[in-house]
Amino acid sequence: MGGGYSGGGSGSSYTYGGYLGLHELLSLQRDQDGISNDEMHFIVTHQTFELWFKQVIRELREIRDILATEHVPEAQVPKAVEHLGRVTEIFRLLASQWKVMETLTPQGFLAFRDGLGTASGFESFQMREMEIILGLETVGRTSDMDPLGHFRKLATRGEEDAAALARLEAALEETTLVEALTNWLERTPIMGSFYGAADDAEAVRNYVDTHLTAYTGIGEAASARMEAQGVDNIEAVKARFAAASQGAIDFLKPNGEVNRARAGLLFIESYRELPLLAWPRVLVDAVVELEESMVLFRTHHARMVERIIGRRVGTGGSSGVDYLDATTKYRIFGDLWGVRTILLKSELRPTLKNGEIYGFAGDGTD
Numbered sequence: 001m002g003g004g005y006s007g008g009g010s011g012s013s014y015t016y017g018g019y020l021g022l023h024e025l026l027s028l029q030r031d032q033d034g035i036s037n038d039e040m041h042f043i044v045t046h047q048t049f050e051l052w053f054k055q056v057i058r059e060l061r062e063i064r065d066i067l068a069t070e071h072v073p074e075a076q077v078p079k080a081v082e083h084l085g086r087v088t089e090i091f092r093l094l095a096s097q098w099k100v101m102e103t104l105t106p107q108g109f110l111a112f113r114d115g116l117g118t119a120s121g122f123e124s125f126q127m128r129e130m131e132i133i134l135g136l137e138t139v140g141r142t143s144d145m146d147p148l149g150h151f152r153k154l155a156t157r158g159e160e161d162a163a164a165l166a167r168l169e170a171a172l173e174e175t176t177l178v179e180a181l182t183n184w185l186e187r188t189p190i191m192g193s194f195y196g197a198a199d200d201a202e203a204v205r206n207y208v209d210t211h212l213t214a215y216t217g218i219g220e221a222a223s224a225r226m227e228a229q230g231v232d233n234i235e236a237v238k239a240r241f242a243a244a245s246q247g248a249i250d251f252l253k254p255n256g257e258v259n260r261a262r263a264g265l266l267f268i269e270s271y272r273e274l275p276l277l278a279w280p281r282v283l284v285d286a287v288v289e290l291e292e293s294m295v296l297f298r299t300h301h302a303r304m305v306e307r308i309i310g311r312r313v314g315t316g317g318s319s320g321v322d323y324l325d326a327t328t329k330y331r332i333f334g335d336l337w338g339v340r341t342i343l344l345k346s347e348l349r350p351t352l353k354n355g356e357i358y359g360f361a362g363d364g365t366d
């Protein structure tokens with residue numbers, strides 16, 4: 001292997017093992033305890049996950065820092081997208097890495113499971129740190145689980161556990177990625193109207209209302225069509241369409257006031273052909289892809305667990321598979337998923353205004 005590993009400054013020349021800290025790294029798998037191959041495999045798999053988590057935490061902070069600046073320089077958006085892509089690939093890799101774990105048979109695991117005591121992935125402080133930086137809130141968690149509750153108990157056990165708690169408490173004070181993204185979306189020019197401009201509120205309200213009128217109209221037309229065709233349970237169908245219209249109103253105008261970040265997101269998703277919105281669109285797609293890869297990572301973990309321990313209670317005391325399946329419902333970037341429900345086909349969108357602001361040559365509809 002080439003490369004020289006000589007990055008340590010003038011005169012210093014690393015060896016491969018020295019640069020990577022391999023001697024230390026390879027002494028951390030408990031060989032000295034005379035463990036079985038199965039248990040070594042269990043440890044190595046966990047450790048590789050945790051190493052990737054460490055990298056993900058760095059990447060997430062970098063993306064958050066880029067988006068948290070008040071005027072994100074255009075050149076920085078592709079950078080954020082690159083880092084998002086890396087995190088997504090790491091989660092894809094990890095989602096398939098559960099397959100290696102699955103080569104552990106149920107009985108092979110039972111042979112050393114008791115030795116774990118109450119140790120559990122529940123205590124992965126890096127997993128919690130990732131979730132906190134992303135912006136997963138306590139209320140969004142299953143049974144409103146307090147992500148730090150468990151770590152407060154552990155913290156009494158020693159310095160390292162206390163440090164893990166301190167780390168999570170500090171992370172909770174930081175701006176989350178979802179907050180940074182939302183603030184960035186809020187500044188999207190909508191129908192050529194700029195955030196903070198004198199008549200911006202009115203322009204955005206008009207846009208949102210026009211969209212909502214079209215959306216509600218489609219639901220009403222669809223339910224009338226179904227009624228004419230004699231669809232079963234028409235009252236239930238009508239109620240469903242009415243709830244969908246109300247859902248769209250609640251999404252765009254919670255408490256009667258326009259939510260500008262969601263309106264910006266709707267605009268980006270609706271007018272995907274606008275050149276100036278190309279990078280914002282790619283960024284939004286990259287965040288959706290990241291969350292999708294995390295959900296699949298959680299789903300594959302649950303299936304692997306079901307295969308190895310069935311429906312047993314977890315070593316951390318949770319309901320096991322049921323708990324893990326519940327975590328697959330988490331959506332940190334809920335707005336990015338939610339907006340999809342209320343999109344309209346191109347012909348029914350509100351007519352674009354001020355298209356030239358977005359570098360759009362125009363199609364004569366302005």
Ligand code: HEM
Nearest residue numbers: 045046049120121122124127305314315316317318320327
């Ligand atoms: C035989 C292999 C494994 C089994 C049977 C297993 C089982 C479980 C169970 C039952 C839980 C729920 C909490 C509890 O009650 O303990 C859990 C949580 C967790 N496990 Fe695993 N796991 C395995 C391997 C791994 C590996 C290799 C990782 C990699 C780091 C991992 C990471 C996690 C994390 C991060 C959680 C917390 C999930 C959350 O709260 O959102 N697990 N695991």
